[in-house]
Amino acid sequence: MNPKRKKLLMIVLFILLGVGTATTLALKAFQENLMYFFSPSQVVKGEAPTNRNFRIGGLVTRGSVKRNQQDLKVSFVLTDTISSVTVSYEGILPDLFREGQGIVANGSLRADGVFVADEVLAKHDENYMPTEVADALEKAGVKHEYTDKHQLK
Amino acid sequence: MWEWIIKFASPMHFYMLVNRLAPWLGRAAGVLLVIGLYGSLFYAPADYQQGESFRIIYVHVPSAWMSMFIYMNLAVAGAAGLIWKTKVSDAIARSCAPLGASFTFLALTTGSLWGKPMWGAWWVWDARLTSELILLFLYLGYIALQSAIDDRRMAARAGAILALVGVVNIPIIHYSVIWWNTLHQGPTISKLDAPSIDTMMLIPLLIMIAAFMCYFFALVLVRARLEIIEQERSSKWVQELVLQQPGQSV
Numbered sequence: 399m400n401p402k403r404k405k406l407l408m409i410v411l412f413i414l415l416g417v418g419t420a421t422t423l424a425l426k427a428f429q430e431n432l433m434y435f436f437s438p439s440q441v442v443k444g445e446a447p448t449n450r451n452f453r454i455g456g457l458v459t460r461g462s463v464k465r466n467q468q469d470l471k472v473s474f475v476l477t478d479t480i481s482s483v484t485v486s487y488e489g490i491l492p493d494l495f496r497e498g499q500g501i502v503a504n505g506s507l508r509a510d511g512v513f514v515a516d517e518v519l520a521k522h523d524e525n526y527m528p529t530e531v532a533d534a535l536e537k538a539g540v541k542h543e544y545t546d547k548h549q550l551k
Numbered sequence: 552m553w554e555w556i557i558k559f560a561s562p563m564h565f566y567m568l569v570n571r572l573a574p575w576l577g578r579a580a581g582v583l584l585v586i587g588l589y590g591s592l593f594y595a596p597a598d599y600q601q602g603e604s605f606r607i608i609y610v611h612v613p614s615a616w617m618s619m620f621i622y623m624n625l626a627v628a629g630a631a632g633l634i635w636k637t638k639v640s641d642a643i644a645r646s647c648a649p650l651g652a653s654f655t656f657l658a659l660t661t662g663s664l665w666g667k668p669m670w671g672a673w674w675v676w677d678a679r680l681t682s683e684l685i686l687l688f689l690y691l692g693y694i695a696l697q698s699a700i701d702d703r704r705m706a707a708r709a710g711a712i713l714a715l716v717g718v719v720n721i722p723i724i725h726y727s728v729i730w731w732n733t734l735h736q737g738p739t740i741s742k743l744d745a746p747s748i749d750t751m752m753l754i755p756l757l758i759m760i761a762a763f764m765c766y767f768f769a770l771v772l773v774r775a776r777l778e779i780i781e782q783e784r785s786s787k788w789v790q791e792l793v794l795q796q797p798g799q800s801v
Contacts, residue, residue: 406634413715421719425730433732434677455732492671494600502734519670524739526605526748528596 435502442481446507454483454513455502455521463497476501476513487515494520560637562779563788569776576769583762590755598752607665609756612740613763614658618686619721621651621767625693626718629711638782639775641707644714645697646774650767652690659683670734678727679735682720689717703782 425432435455436446446452456476463474473486474497485503495501500523505515591609598605628644631637662680663673674680693710700706728737739748740756748756783789 403634410630410633410715413712414718417716417719421723425723429731432678432730434675434734435732437732492669494669499600517671519672519675519734521734522601522669522736524737524747526598526608526739526752528749528751529599530596531749532599 437478437481438476438483439478439481441483441507441513448507451504451506451516453502453504454485455500456483457500458495458497460497473512476503483511483513485513485515485518487518489518491518492520494522560635560639562638562642562783562786565639565642566776566779566792569772573769573772573776576765576772580762580765580769583758583765587755587758587762590758595752595755596749601669604665604668605752607661609759611658611661611665612756613760614654614661615683616760617763617767618651618655618658618683619724620764621647621654621771622686622689622714622717622721624771625651626711626714629707629714632707633711633715639779641703642775642778642782643771644707644710645778646771648690648693648697648710650770650774652687652694654763654767655683655687655690659687672734675734677733677735678731679724679733682724682727685720686717686724689713689720693717 435453438454438456440446441454446454454476456478459475459477459482463472465472469488470490471486471488472491473484475482475484477483485505487503487505495518500521502519502521503513503515504517504519505513508514587609591606595606595609597603625644625647628640628647631640632644659680662683666675667673693713696713697706697710700709727733728735740753780789780792
Protein backbone atom coordinates (compact mmCIF):
# COMPACT_ATOMS: atom_id res chain seq x y z
CA MET A 399 0.00 0.00 0.00
CA ASN A 400 1.44 3.33 -0.94
CA PRO A 401 1.86 6.04 1.74
CA LYS A 402 -1.04 8.14 0.47
CA ARG A 403 -3.51 5.26 0.73
CA LYS A 404 -2.11 4.33 4.11
CA LYS A 405 -2.73 7.87 5.28
CA LEU A 406 -6.30 7.77 3.96
CA LEU A 407 -6.90 4.42 5.66
CA MET A 408 -5.66 5.91 8.93
CA ILE A 409 -8.04 8.86 8.50
CA VAL A 410 -10.97 6.49 7.96
CA LEU A 411 -10.04 4.48 11.06
CA PHE A 412 -9.60 7.71 12.99
CA ILE A 413 -13.09 8.91 11.99
CA LEU A 414 -14.61 5.60 13.13
CA LEU A 415 -12.69 5.64 16.41
CA GLY A 416 -13.43 9.29 17.14
CA VAL A 417 -17.13 9.13 16.37
CA GLY A 418 -17.39 5.83 18.27
CA THR A 419 -15.75 7.24 21.39
CA ALA A 420 -17.77 10.46 21.32
CA THR A 421 -21.03 8.53 20.91
CA THR A 422 -20.18 6.08 23.67
CA LEU A 423 -19.49 8.93 26.10
CA ALA A 424 -22.66 10.77 25.08
CA LEU A 425 -24.78 7.64 25.50
CA LYS A 426 -23.20 6.92 28.88
CA ALA A 427 -24.05 10.46 29.99
CA PHE A 428 -27.67 10.10 28.89
CA GLN A 429 -28.04 6.51 30.07
CA GLU A 430 -30.95 7.45 32.38
CA ASN A 431 -32.87 9.31 29.69
CA LEU A 432 -32.50 6.47 27.21
CA MET A 433 -34.32 4.06 29.48
CA TYR A 434 -37.83 3.79 28.20
CA PHE A 435 -39.26 2.84 31.60
CA PHE A 436 -38.46 2.39 35.30
CA SER A 437 -38.75 -0.99 37.00
CA PRO A 438 -40.99 -1.47 40.07
CA SER A 439 -37.81 -1.86 42.20
CA GLN A 440 -36.56 1.55 41.08
CA VAL A 441 -39.96 3.08 41.83
CA VAL A 442 -40.11 1.50 45.30
CA LYS A 443 -36.56 2.73 46.00
CA GLY A 444 -37.67 6.23 45.06
CA GLU A 445 -35.48 6.53 41.95
CA ALA A 446 -38.41 7.51 39.74
CA PRO A 447 -39.43 11.17 39.48
CA THR A 448 -42.32 12.25 41.71
CA ASN A 449 -43.10 15.62 40.15
CA ARG A 450 -43.75 14.50 36.58
CA ASN A 451 -45.05 11.62 34.49
CA PHE A 452 -42.84 8.63 33.86
CA ARG A 453 -43.18 5.09 32.57
CA ILE A 454 -43.11 1.94 34.61
CA GLY A 455 -42.54 -1.51 33.12
CA GLY A 456 -43.01 -4.94 34.62
CA LEU A 457 -44.99 -8.16 34.62
CA VAL A 458 -48.67 -8.22 35.52
CA THR A 459 -48.86 -10.42 38.64
CA ARG A 460 -51.11 -13.45 38.12
CA GLY A 461 -54.48 -13.06 39.84
CA SER A 462 -53.99 -9.36 40.56
CA VAL A 463 -56.19 -7.89 37.81
CA LYS A 464 -59.37 -6.36 39.26
CA ARG A 465 -61.92 -4.94 36.83
CA ASN A 466 -64.81 -2.66 37.75
CA GLN A 467 -68.15 -4.03 36.55
CA GLN A 468 -69.73 -0.63 35.75
CA ASP A 469 -66.91 1.20 33.97
CA LEU A 470 -63.50 0.66 32.36
CA LYS A 471 -61.56 1.11 35.60
CA VAL A 472 -59.01 -1.63 36.16
CA SER A 473 -56.24 -2.16 38.68
CA PHE A 474 -53.39 -4.65 38.72
CA VAL A 475 -50.03 -5.26 40.37
CA LEU A 476 -46.81 -4.84 38.37
CA THR A 477 -43.74 -6.74 39.50
CA ASP A 478 -40.14 -7.35 38.50
CA THR A 479 -40.12 -10.39 40.86
CA ILE A 480 -38.33 -8.27 43.51
CA SER A 481 -40.70 -5.38 44.18
CA SER A 482 -44.29 -4.65 43.17
CA VAL A 483 -46.31 -1.52 42.43
CA THR A 484 -50.11 -1.30 42.14
CA VAL A 485 -51.30 0.38 38.95
CA SER A 486 -54.77 1.82 38.37
CA TYR A 487 -56.01 2.65 34.88
CA GLU A 488 -59.20 3.66 33.15
CA GLY A 489 -59.51 2.82 29.48
CA ILE A 490 -59.15 0.07 26.91
CA LEU A 491 -56.24 -2.31 27.40
CA PRO A 492 -54.19 -3.55 24.40
CA ASP A 493 -54.79 -7.01 22.91
CA LEU A 494 -51.71 -8.52 24.46
CA PHE A 495 -52.56 -7.42 27.99
CA ARG A 496 -52.96 -10.46 30.22
CA GLU A 497 -51.73 -11.80 33.52
CA GLY A 498 -48.08 -12.80 33.42
CA GLN A 499 -47.51 -10.52 30.44
CA GLY A 500 -45.02 -7.64 30.37
CA ILE A 501 -46.52 -4.18 30.06
CA VAL A 502 -45.35 -0.56 30.15
CA ALA A 503 -47.61 2.07 31.72
CA ASN A 504 -47.25 5.84 31.44
CA GLY A 505 -48.52 7.97 34.31
CA SER A 506 -47.56 9.29 37.71
CA LEU A 507 -47.18 8.08 41.26
CA ARG A 508 -49.91 9.07 43.73
CA ALA A 509 -49.01 9.95 47.32
CA ASP A 510 -50.27 6.56 48.55
CA GLY A 511 -47.83 4.72 46.26
CA VAL A 512 -50.40 3.71 43.63
CA PHE A 513 -49.32 4.39 40.04
CA VAL A 514 -52.10 6.13 38.11
CA ALA A 515 -51.66 5.31 34.42
CA ASP A 516 -52.91 7.40 31.47
CA GLU A 517 -51.70 4.86 28.94
CA VAL A 518 -50.96 1.14 29.06
CA LEU A 519 -48.80 -0.51 26.38
CA ALA A 520 -48.23 -4.25 26.08
CA LYS A 521 -44.61 -5.34 25.76
CA HIS A 522 -44.12 -8.48 23.76
CA ASP A 523 -41.21 -10.80 24.56
CA GLU A 524 -38.92 -12.42 22.01
CA ASN A 525 -40.61 -15.83 22.06
CA TYR A 526 -42.70 -17.10 19.19
CA MET A 527 -44.44 -20.47 19.28
CA PRO A 528 -47.55 -22.11 17.87
CA THR A 529 -50.63 -22.39 20.12
CA GLU A 530 -50.35 -26.20 20.21
CA VAL A 531 -46.79 -26.03 21.53
CA ALA A 532 -47.77 -23.50 24.20
CA ASP A 533 -50.72 -25.71 25.22
CA ALA A 534 -48.54 -28.82 25.32
CA LEU A 535 -45.99 -27.04 27.49
CA GLU A 536 -48.76 -25.90 29.80
CA LYS A 537 -50.14 -29.45 30.07
CA ALA A 538 -46.71 -30.87 30.78
CA GLY A 539 -46.54 -28.50 33.71
CA VAL A 540 -43.87 -26.30 32.17
CA LYS A 541 -45.53 -22.93 32.56
CA HIS A 542 -44.35 -20.72 29.77
CA GLU A 543 -43.20 -17.71 31.70
CA TYR A 544 -42.58 -14.36 30.20
CA THR A 545 -38.82 -14.17 29.75
CA ASP A 546 -38.01 -10.60 28.96
CA LYS A 547 -34.73 -10.09 30.72
CA HIS A 548 -35.27 -6.39 31.35
CA GLN A 549 -38.19 -7.07 33.58
CA LEU A 550 -36.57 -9.97 35.36
CA LYS A 551 -33.38 -8.15 36.19
CA MET B 552 -6.39 -12.56 -4.85
CA TRP B 553 -5.28 -8.93 -5.29
CA GLU B 554 -5.18 -9.39 -9.02
CA TRP B 555 -8.77 -10.61 -8.94
CA ILE B 556 -9.91 -7.65 -6.87
CA ILE B 557 -8.17 -5.17 -9.13
CA LYS B 558 -9.72 -6.84 -12.15
CA PHE B 559 -13.15 -6.72 -10.52
CA ALA B 560 -12.62 -3.08 -9.61
CA SER B 561 -12.20 -2.12 -13.25
CA PRO B 562 -15.52 -0.75 -14.54
CA MET B 563 -15.52 -2.91 -17.66
CA HIS B 564 -15.04 -6.19 -15.84
CA PHE B 565 -17.62 -5.16 -13.28
CA TYR B 566 -20.06 -4.52 -16.12
CA MET B 567 -19.43 -8.01 -17.55
CA LEU B 568 -19.76 -9.61 -14.14
CA VAL B 569 -23.10 -7.91 -13.46
CA ASN B 570 -24.41 -9.02 -16.84
CA ARG B 571 -23.76 -12.59 -15.83
CA LEU B 572 -24.75 -12.41 -12.15
CA ALA B 573 -27.78 -10.12 -11.99
CA PRO B 574 -30.29 -12.29 -13.91
CA TRP B 575 -29.51 -15.28 -11.67
CA LEU B 576 -29.81 -13.24 -8.50
CA GLY B 577 -33.12 -11.87 -9.74
CA ARG B 578 -34.45 -15.34 -10.49
CA ALA B 579 -33.26 -16.65 -7.12
CA ALA B 580 -35.00 -13.73 -5.39
CA GLY B 581 -38.26 -14.46 -7.22
CA VAL B 582 -38.23 -18.18 -6.41
CA LEU B 583 -37.25 -17.65 -2.77
CA LEU B 584 -39.89 -14.94 -2.36
CA VAL B 585 -42.67 -17.25 -3.63
CA ILE B 586 -41.53 -20.10 -1.35
CA GLY B 587 -40.98 -17.73 1.57
CA LEU B 588 -44.38 -16.04 1.20
CA TYR B 589 -46.15 -19.39 0.97
CA GLY B 590 -44.25 -20.54 4.03
CA SER B 591 -44.97 -17.43 6.03
CA LEU B 592 -48.68 -17.25 5.16
CA PHE B 593 -49.63 -20.94 5.17
CA TYR B 594 -46.88 -23.19 6.51
CA ALA B 595 -46.06 -21.26 9.68
CA PRO B 596 -48.64 -21.74 12.46
CA ALA B 597 -50.23 -18.79 14.25
CA ASP B 598 -48.49 -17.50 17.37
CA TYR B 599 -49.85 -18.53 20.78
CA GLN B 600 -50.22 -14.93 21.89
CA GLN B 601 -50.30 -12.69 18.85
CA GLY B 602 -52.35 -15.00 16.64
CA GLU B 603 -52.13 -14.23 12.93
CA SER B 604 -50.71 -10.72 13.40
CA PHE B 605 -47.26 -12.10 14.16
CA ARG B 606 -46.88 -12.89 10.43
CA ILE B 607 -45.79 -9.31 9.85
CA ILE B 608 -42.35 -10.37 11.12
CA TYR B 609 -41.82 -12.09 7.75
CA VAL B 610 -41.57 -8.65 6.16
CA HIS B 611 -40.54 -6.60 9.18
CA VAL B 612 -37.51 -8.61 10.33
CA PRO B 613 -35.91 -9.08 6.86
CA SER B 614 -36.47 -5.37 6.09
CA ALA B 615 -34.88 -4.31 9.37
CA TRP B 616 -31.91 -6.63 8.78
CA MET B 617 -31.49 -5.33 5.25
CA SER B 618 -31.66 -1.72 6.42
CA MET B 619 -28.58 -2.32 8.58
CA PHE B 620 -26.81 -4.69 6.18
CA ILE B 621 -27.15 -2.24 3.27
CA TYR B 622 -25.80 0.56 5.44
CA MET B 623 -22.69 -1.52 6.15
CA ASN B 624 -22.31 -2.10 2.40
CA LEU B 625 -22.68 1.62 1.80
CA ALA B 626 -20.07 2.47 4.42
CA VAL B 627 -17.56 -0.18 3.29
CA ALA B 628 -17.97 0.75 -0.37
CA GLY B 629 -17.64 4.42 0.59
CA ALA B 630 -14.45 3.78 2.57
CA ALA B 631 -12.99 1.71 -0.27
CA GLY B 632 -13.75 4.55 -2.69
CA LEU B 633 -12.15 7.01 -0.32
CA ILE B 634 -8.95 5.03 0.14
CA TRP B 635 -8.40 3.25 -3.18
CA LYS B 636 -10.39 5.66 -5.35
CA THR B 637 -12.05 2.80 -7.22
CA LYS B 638 -14.87 3.91 -9.49
CA VAL B 639 -16.87 0.73 -8.93
CA SER B 640 -17.07 1.19 -5.18
CA ASP B 641 -18.40 4.72 -5.60
CA ALA B 642 -21.05 3.42 -7.97
CA ILE B 643 -22.01 0.68 -5.48
CA ALA B 644 -22.22 3.13 -2.58
CA ARG B 645 -24.42 5.46 -4.58
CA SER B 646 -26.72 2.58 -5.59
CA CYS B 647 -27.05 1.31 -2.02
CA ALA B 648 -28.61 4.42 -0.52
CA PRO B 649 -32.12 4.47 -2.09
CA LEU B 650 -32.48 0.70 -1.51
CA GLY B 651 -31.42 1.03 2.11
CA ALA B 652 -33.79 3.95 2.64
CA SER B 653 -36.68 1.90 1.19
CA PHE B 654 -35.98 -1.08 3.45
CA THR B 655 -35.70 1.20 6.48
CA PHE B 656 -39.01 2.81 5.60
CA LEU B 657 -40.57 -0.63 5.16
CA ALA B 658 -39.25 -1.79 8.55
CA LEU B 659 -40.59 1.33 10.28
CA THR B 660 -43.99 1.12 8.57
CA THR B 661 -44.58 -2.59 9.17
CA GLY B 662 -43.45 -2.17 12.77
CA SER B 663 -45.88 0.68 13.24
CA LEU B 664 -48.78 -1.31 11.74
CA TRP B 665 -48.00 -4.16 14.13
CA GLY B 666 -47.42 -1.84 17.08
CA LYS B 667 -50.92 -0.37 17.13
CA PRO B 668 -52.84 -3.61 17.78
CA MET B 669 -50.10 -5.33 19.83
CA TRP B 670 -48.53 -2.61 21.97
CA GLY B 671 -51.40 -0.17 21.72
CA ALA B 672 -49.36 2.59 20.06
CA TRP B 673 -48.32 3.39 16.48
CA TRP B 674 -45.05 4.87 17.63
CA VAL B 675 -43.05 5.19 20.84
CA TRP B 676 -39.76 7.02 21.33
CA ASP B 677 -37.79 4.09 22.68
CA ALA B 678 -34.13 3.49 21.83
CA ARG B 679 -34.76 0.91 19.08
CA LEU B 680 -37.38 2.86 17.16
CA THR B 681 -35.55 6.15 17.50
CA SER B 682 -32.20 4.77 16.31
CA GLU B 683 -33.90 3.11 13.31
CA LEU B 684 -35.53 6.45 12.46
CA ILE B 685 -32.08 8.08 12.64
CA LEU B 686 -30.90 5.44 10.14
CA LEU B 687 -33.63 6.57 7.73
CA PHE B 688 -32.47 10.18 8.12
CA LEU B 689 -28.86 9.10 7.50
CA TYR B 690 -29.91 7.48 4.22
CA LEU B 691 -31.96 10.50 3.20
CA GLY B 692 -29.08 12.80 4.14
CA TYR B 693 -26.71 10.71 2.03
CA ILE B 694 -29.06 10.86 -0.97
CA ALA B 695 -29.55 14.62 -0.57
CA LEU B 696 -25.79 15.17 -0.31
CA GLN B 697 -25.17 13.10 -3.44
CA SER B 698 -27.64 15.09 -5.49
CA ALA B 699 -26.50 18.44 -4.10
CA ILE B 700 -22.92 18.06 -5.36
CA ASP B 701 -22.52 18.02 -9.13
CA ASP B 702 -18.96 16.75 -9.27
CA ARG B 703 -19.08 12.96 -8.97
CA ARG B 704 -15.73 12.55 -7.22
CA MET B 705 -16.55 15.23 -4.66
CA ALA B 706 -20.05 13.83 -4.09
CA ALA B 707 -18.65 10.33 -3.55
CA ARG B 708 -16.05 11.61 -1.07
CA ALA B 709 -18.52 13.73 0.93
CA GLY B 710 -21.02 10.86 0.95
CA ALA B 711 -18.39 8.37 2.13
CA ILE B 712 -17.51 10.55 5.11
CA LEU B 713 -21.18 10.95 6.06
CA ALA B 714 -21.64 7.17 5.72
CA LEU B 715 -18.59 6.49 7.92
CA VAL B 716 -19.76 8.86 10.63
CA GLY B 717 -23.19 7.20 10.57
CA VAL B 718 -21.75 3.69 11.02
CA VAL B 719 -21.78 4.27 14.78
CA ASN B 720 -25.58 4.03 14.64
CA ILE B 721 -25.56 0.39 13.43
CA PRO B 722 -24.34 -1.24 16.68
CA ILE B 723 -26.63 1.15 18.58
CA ILE B 724 -29.66 -0.13 16.64
CA HIS B 725 -28.63 -3.73 17.13
CA TYR B 726 -27.83 -3.53 20.84
CA SER B 727 -30.43 -0.90 21.82
CA VAL B 728 -32.83 -3.58 23.07
CA ILE B 729 -30.08 -5.10 25.23
CA TRP B 730 -28.42 -1.95 26.58
CA TRP B 731 -31.59 -0.08 27.53
CA ASN B 732 -35.15 -0.73 28.59
CA THR B 733 -37.18 -0.56 25.40
CA LEU B 734 -40.74 -1.35 24.44
CA HIS B 735 -39.40 -3.24 21.43
CA GLN B 736 -38.71 -6.87 22.24
CA GLY B 737 -35.20 -8.29 22.48
CA PRO B 738 -33.39 -10.29 19.79
CA THR B 739 -34.98 -13.62 18.85
CA ILE B 740 -32.68 -15.20 16.27
CA SER B 741 -29.25 -13.77 17.04
CA LYS B 742 -29.27 -14.73 20.71
CA LEU B 743 -26.28 -16.77 21.80
CA ASP B 744 -28.43 -19.64 23.04
CA ALA B 745 -31.02 -21.38 20.87
CA PRO B 746 -33.38 -19.03 18.99
CA SER B 747 -36.65 -18.51 20.90
CA ILE B 748 -38.79 -19.12 17.86
CA ASP B 749 -40.41 -22.37 16.78
CA THR B 750 -38.62 -24.10 13.86
CA MET B 751 -41.77 -24.06 11.72
CA MET B 752 -41.90 -20.29 12.12
CA LEU B 753 -38.14 -19.82 11.74
CA ILE B 754 -37.70 -21.59 8.38
CA PRO B 755 -39.95 -19.23 6.36
CA LEU B 756 -38.27 -16.27 8.08
CA LEU B 757 -34.82 -17.44 6.98
CA ILE B 758 -36.10 -18.04 3.43
CA MET B 759 -37.55 -14.51 3.38
CA ILE B 760 -34.22 -13.09 4.56
CA ALA B 761 -32.43 -15.00 1.76
CA ALA B 762 -35.00 -13.69 -0.76
CA PHE B 763 -34.50 -10.10 0.39
CA MET B 764 -30.72 -10.55 0.19
CA CYS B 765 -30.86 -11.84 -3.42
CA TYR B 766 -33.30 -9.07 -4.33
CA PHE B 767 -30.97 -6.44 -2.88
CA PHE B 768 -27.86 -7.78 -4.61
CA ALA B 769 -29.65 -8.09 -7.95
CA LEU B 770 -30.93 -4.51 -7.73
CA VAL B 771 -27.75 -2.95 -6.39
CA LEU B 772 -25.68 -4.54 -9.15
CA VAL B 773 -28.06 -3.42 -11.88
CA ARG B 774 -28.17 0.11 -10.46
CA ALA B 775 -24.38 0.21 -10.11
CA ARG B 776 -24.04 -0.99 -13.72
CA LEU B 777 -26.14 1.95 -14.83
CA GLU B 778 -23.98 4.32 -12.77
CA ILE B 779 -20.85 2.84 -14.35
CA ILE B 780 -22.16 3.28 -17.89
CA GLU B 781 -23.04 6.89 -17.12
CA GLN B 782 -19.67 7.55 -15.47
CA GLU B 783 -17.70 5.92 -18.28
CA ARG B 784 -19.78 7.18 -21.17
CA SER B 785 -16.79 8.77 -22.87
CA SER B 786 -14.55 5.70 -22.52
CA LYS B 787 -13.82 3.46 -25.47
CA TRP B 788 -15.44 0.27 -24.19
CA VAL B 789 -18.78 1.97 -23.52
CA GLN B 790 -18.77 3.56 -26.99
CA GLU B 791 -18.10 0.15 -28.54
CA LEU B 792 -20.83 -1.40 -26.42
CA VAL B 793 -23.37 1.14 -27.64
CA LEU B 794 -22.38 0.56 -31.25
CA GLN B 795 -22.87 -3.18 -30.81
CA GLN B 796 -26.53 -2.68 -29.84
CA PRO B 797 -28.79 -3.35 -32.82
CA GLY B 798 -30.51 -0.29 -34.23
CA GLN B 799 -28.24 2.17 -32.45
CA SER B 800 -26.20 4.89 -34.04
CA VAL B 801 -23.98 7.39 -32.32
